[in-house]
Amino acid sequence: MTDAAGGSDPPAPPHAVVCVLGQTGAGKTRLAVDIALENGGEVVNCDAMQVYAGLPIATAQASAEEMRGVPHHMLGCVDPTGAVASDAVAGGDRAPGSLAGAIDVRDFRDAALGVIANVIARGKTPVLVGGSDYYLRAVVSESLLDEGEDARAVESSDEDQDDADAATRKTKLDRTKGEPTVGPNDTRDEAAALAAHARLREVDPVSAAKIHPRNTRRVRRYLEIRDSTGEPASEIFARRRRAAADAMRFRSLFLCMRATNDELDLALRRRVDAMLAAGLVRELEAFAAKAKARGASDDARGASQSIGFHEWGRYLRARGFEWTSGEGKDGDAGEGEDVDALRAEAVEAMKADTCRLARRQLRRCRRLERAFGWRVIYLDSTATHAGLRVGDDAAARSAWAKDVREPALAATVSFLAGEDPGGGGAAPSEEEPWTERRCEACDKTLRGETEWRSHVEGKRHRNRIAALRKKREGKHGTRQQASAES
Structure with missing residues (x-):
């Protein structure tokens, strides 16, 4: 379109969306509803599993009470057994198209973009809530799907990093930064x-400065990227950050809900107990029976891999639901299995998997900043959970208002007004270059403050320093000499 002077009209500014990310159980739904109401x-x-119908308890979908009258979309709108479901119970629209069976991220993206367009057309603000940052990324940015080989290489390196992070925990770790230390008997591996x-x-000094030498899987993966693409991973990451900034579909505010591991673990275990009380087992049995009766294909098995379902596979097979996939102890359940023991095993596995998921989600939120340059505001619900744990509802409400609701609403108001939303809670520790320090006494090079501190406080280093001191003072071996003279 041209104006009266014959020039082109400037492009319309992108619409604003608010994105709530973060750890499961930390309070994403509550915050999203607070923001929507205000x-x-x-x-x-934008959660990959909450889109499916039939598993509202297992996938922790928001209840009508939790929605507080706010319309919710793309929630329980796809029947994984093959039929198209409606999300009318959530007060929202049916997802565009005929989504049925298992859907992939492109199916979800296309449907969600139609829903968001309808919300904006009604003059409302879309509040995107995602446990799976992959789905939310696909919605807000054009650059994160259908990319070239270099992007896929880096994406897979991110996935490997999760595995490397888990493997690193098998070595000695600093509890706050996760820095590994090399064991004294690891000479060959070192x-x-x-x-x-x-x-x-x-080949990639920028990446090397940020990756500990003992994180061997990540080092290997970055070398593979360099060999397969001919470019350092650090340069590919930088290009992706620039592309992501230039290809945003929406002007986006990112809010990340988090809590400390100790407090959130307890909250998640309580949540699983609440799911059981709400009828989780009956829901799983009904879903498995429906899928079996319909002769559901492997499409439905995709939903059964969600946390809250796949841990119950062995129990459900023991109960006669042969269609069910899932985990438990190795092997299939057979006759004579102790169903009560399998149920208890599934409960504990579900709690453990949920806690692991929460840690992984926080790492992925930090990755959004590192890989794509997105600014994320972190909000901490630790004190809220602590109040709920001890039954102090007043303290929990006060903590929620102070630590989460008020700063989130202030950031949202500023953002929607086109202003800088400001900072937020402290982010997880950023990945910084490793600082090498040399212990001449022990002839050893240490990387990172934690390795250094662990080394200088260790018995072997202290003994070495004491021996060198005695040698300088001429006292080395005096104890043995005195024993021999006596």
Whole structure:
């Protein structure tokens, strides 16, 4: 379109959306509803599993009470057994198209964009809530799907990093930064790790400065990226950050809900107990029976892999639901299995898996900043959970208002007004270059403050320093000499 002077009209500014990310059980739904109520918004689910119908308890979908009258979309709108479901119970629209069976991220993206367009057309603010940042990324940015080989290489390196992070925990860790230390008997492995890291330092010094040499899987993956693409991963990441900034479909505010591991673990275990009391087992049995009766294909098995379902596979098979996939102890359940024991096993597995998921989600939120340059505001609900744990509802409400609701609403109001939303709670520790320090006494190179502190406080280092001191003072071996003279 041209104006009266014959020039082109400037492009319309992108619409604003508020995105609530973060750890499961930390309070994403509650915050999203708070924001929607205060800003005339509607909630759009971007969780990969909550889109499926038939498992509202297992996938922790918002209840009508939790929605507080706010329309919710893309929630329980796809029947994984093959039929198209409606999300009318959530007060929202049916997802566009005929979504049925298992859907992938592109199916979800296309449907969600139609829903968001309808919300904006009604003059409302879309509030996107995602436990799966992958689905939310696909919605808000054009650059994160259908990319080239370099992007896929880096994406898979991110996935490997989750595995590497888990493997690193098997070594000694600093509880606050997760820095590994090399054990005293790891000489051969250390030599190989240092050699690989030395090569990474040659071909990608930026990445090498941020990856500990003992994180061998990540070092190896970054070398593979360099070999397969001909470019350092750090340069590919930088290009992706620029592309992501230039290809945003919406002007987006990112709010991340988090809590400390100790407090959130307890809250998640309580939540699983509440799910059981609400009828989780009956829901799973009904879903499995429906899928079996319909002769559901492997499409439905996709939903059964969600946390809250797959841990119950062995129990459900023992109960006669042969269609069911899932985990438990190795092997299939057979006749004579102790169903009560399988139920208890499934409960504990579900609690453990949920806690692990929460940790992984926080790492992925930090990755959004590192890989794509997105600014994320962190909000901490630890004190809220602590109050709920001890039954102090007044303290929990006060903590929620102070630590979460008020700063989130202030950021949202500023953002929607086109202003800088400001900072937020403290982010998880950023990935910083490793600082090498040399212990001449022990002839050892240490990387990172935690390794250094662990080394200098260790018995072997203290003994070495004491021996050198005695040697300087001429006292080395005096105890043995005195014993011999006596």
